[in-house]
Amino acid sequence: MKYAVGIDIGGTKTALGLVDSSGMVLSKASLPTDLSLSPQDMVDRIAQTVLDLMAGKGLQQADLSGIGLGAPGPLDTRLGQIAEPPNLRSWWGFPVVEAFNRHFHVPIVLENDATAAALAEKWLGAAKGADHFVYITISTGIGAGIYSHGRLITGASGNAGDIGHVVIDPAGGTCTCGQRGCFEHIASGTAIAREASMLLQRPVTSKEAFELALSRQDARMEQLVSRVFHYIGVGSVMLINTFDPELLVIGGGVSQVGAPLFESVTGYIRQHALNPSGRSTPVVPALLQQDAGLIGAAALIHTKY
The missing domain is CATH 3.30.420.40 (ATPase, nucleotide binding domain)
Incomplete structure (x- = not known):
């Protein structure tokens, strides 16, 4: 069985979870997107939560096919950056893929959150x-x-x-x-x-x-x-x-x-x-309401989109 991490970064909260290749959410968590923290500190917090979820399921990084990131636009997927989303002003220009690469040694894919949710609806919805x-x-x-x-x-x-x-x-x-x-x-x-x-x-x-x-x-x-x-x-x-x-x-x-x-x-x-x-x-x-964001982010890894 292949596993992916889906991370849906929002202006008020960040949803994340472990999703297997059938689309089942094995475990999940939600964190407030604390805009009083620097983006790097927030990524550190998210990464630690991911590691905790993996440990809870007995998984290592070697068990992951990759990590999918969904984030509000505008962003720049070519550079792996958050560009200028109105609700994440402190993240403008932030190299979010590079920040997660400091914690994980697996493929990391960034796409707009609505694009990721569309992929989730195609995959399972x-x-x-x-x-x-x-x-x-x-x-x-x-x-x-x-x-x-x-x-x-x-x-x-x-x-x-x-x-x-x-x-x-x-x-x-x-x-x-x-x-x-x-x-x-x-x-x-x-x-x-x-x-x-x-x-x-x-x-x-x-x-x-x-x-x-x-x-x-x-x-x-x-x-x-x-x-x-x-x-x-x-x-x-x-x-x-x-x-x-x-x-x-x-x-x-x-x-x-x-x-x-x-x-x-x-x-x-x-x-x-x-x-x-x-x-x-x-x-x-849409069929996938509550978990659409994190499933869509994981679908960036599990599907050939």
Whole structure:
């Protein structure tokens, strides 16, 4: 049996685990991504946790096929570096692969976290039978993994699929990137919570906003959620018109709202996708929700992507 380590580095937490070649997670852990630490110190902490997991399963480095790293973009996979992710400012320009190489003597592969999650869905999840699909994650931010003609499309530096910063509605306010109306700024979980809190004049989570809207307890939340669903439909049509996928897979925290989201997006696609075949593109929920990041990172090692 072959084993890989999957490490999913996020702005608030880092998930990691031991995954065998069948995709089974043998053991896992989660660490806060402590931005008060230097990136090297955080890598040291992650590496020690990996070694502890391996020891708990009686594994040595010789038992590993490699380590997969998923991280938010922008990054530079050619150089093995974190570039300039907005939620990891202290990591900008950090040579993350080199840092892990100080602890491990196995192959280490870095890819965008949404790209890795797409690979996980192809390997074990909702896109098993698809050769052309787009995985969309809608959570704190928005990103995509693109799988076309039987392979991942990663781009020159590993940043293909950074759809969170495609402009959807210029009237939607200024994004952290400086553009106005970016997809992420108007339709992510963060955006929903921000807008709901402004409307209700108190702290509101995206989960509460959805609950108020879908139970029809607050007309303002209904309007907000309807607008967000519309924006996700617009983004989905943009992806269909651009990549001609046979399938869209939506994951991330916002996807947990379930049928109302998928029905709304499917309805928008049926009306507005350019190609008649594109209008019938299935839109399905991701199957690998909780562990998608670390499984996807491990899939970078286990699969020939």
